[in-house]
Amino acid sequence: MIPVVLPPNPVQHFYRGGDRIAALRGIVPQTDRQPEEWLAATVSRFGDPVTGLAVTADGAFLRDLVAADTAGWIGPGEGRDASDVGILVKLLDARQRLPVHVHPERGFAARHLDCPYGKTEAWYVLETEPDCAFYVGWNQEIDRDELDRRRDAQDSEWMLAHMNRLVAREGMGVLVPAGTAHAIDGGIFVAEVQEPTDFSILLEWSVTTSTREESHLDLGFDAVMPAVSTAHLTEAELATLVSDAGTRPAGSAFRSLLPAVADPYFRLTDAAAGGTSTDTRPAGFGVVLVTDGEGALVGVDGRIDVARGQVLAVPHGFGDWRVEGDAAVLLGEPGTGWPQTLRDGGVR
Structure with missing residues (x-):
């Protein structure tokens, strides 16, 4: 099997952005509200059966190709269903602040949403303007009743003031x-890797086009608020969630761009062939974004030429593979031990 080159798949959203995605992918944006692209996605937006799904140049859904040959695409075993690839990769190019929100964990999703995945996610900074920041976790213990009141009042200032502010740096x-x-x-322009769902609980819907009734996964706030942590995320704990590996130039060996605690959920690595070849990546499903240069992906089953801005879905059947030429790539893959970990409860 040979990797499949996927045409651009921009996703409309309520927030402005997308010009940096368009520049990387070589397209002309249709509006100023195409701030996301879902790369090699076999899942769709929550409540929408189609939006987000990756389509091949021939017009086929990647989801259907995977379902028709699960072993060829992901190898032994099966995830949630025959089209599950264990990961969702996005480009996210925000030109306005995104709302304060939360994603549920796997146990909650299994009990309430009939899904074995929650939505742990990670960001890798491709570009950023000065002093732009992520807000991650509470900077003190939060009273649940107070949070409910501030949510209902849509008190954005209170919520942001009670969160850890982490200034973004390229390669973080x-x-x-x-x-x-x-x-x-x-x-901030990021590559985002996450569990393959679209589950979001909006604590701050007033800066979106959603309403209160569209902000709680159709379950009601009484049901979803227990999924929202109110614990203090300390500076020491926050530090374990951050990696600066990508702030240094990539080499010929694939290196992890995320902290080790991400590995059970998903992996994001990069490498640059540097005019010769990278090391070999073991067979498995992967999403490749060519971030610079030209070259080829070379596997046991052949080779495919690649160039900056291309996105490819790499099947398990491509075998062990490497990058040759002058190309630099980002590679998103399912978590270590997937899909067995999804079946045996190895990640909770």
Whole structure:
């Protein structure tokens, strides 16, 4: 099997952005509200059966290709279903601040949403404007009743003031565990890797086009608020969620761009062939974004030429593979031990 080159898949949203995605992917934006692209996605937006799904140049859904040959695409075993690839990768290019929101963890999703995945996620900073920041977790213990009142009052200032502010730097990797309140300033362009769902609890819907009744996963706030952590995320704990590996130039060996605690959920690595070749990546499903240069992906089953801005879905059937030429790549892959970990409860 050979990797599949995927055409651009911009996603409309309530917030402004997308010009940096368009520049990287070589497209002309249709509006100033195409701030996301879902890369090689086999899942869709919450409540929408189609939006977000990756489509091949021939018009086929990648989801259907995977379902038709699960072993060829992901290898032994099966995830949630025959089209599950264990990861969702996005480009997110925000030109305005995103709302304070939370994603549920796996236990909550299994009990309330009939899904074995929650939505732990991570960001890798591709570009940022000066002094733009992530808001991650509470900077003190939060009273649940007070949070309910501030949520109902849509007190954005209170929420942001009670969160840890983390200034973004190019090459920074940040893990956001499920249950953690978070927001992103406008001006930051990231590659986002996450569990393959679209579950969000909006604590701050007033800066979006959503209503209160569209902000709680159709479950009601009484049901979803227990999924929101009110614990103090200390400076020491926050430090374990941050990696600066990507602030240094990439080499020929694939290196992790995220803290080690992300590994059970997903992996994000990079490498640069540097005119020769990278080391070999083991067979498995992967999402490749070519961030610079030209070259080729070379596997046991052949090779495919690549160039900056391309996105490819790499099947398990491509075998062990490497990058040749002058190309530099980002690679998103499912978590260590997936899909067995999804079945045996190895990640909770």
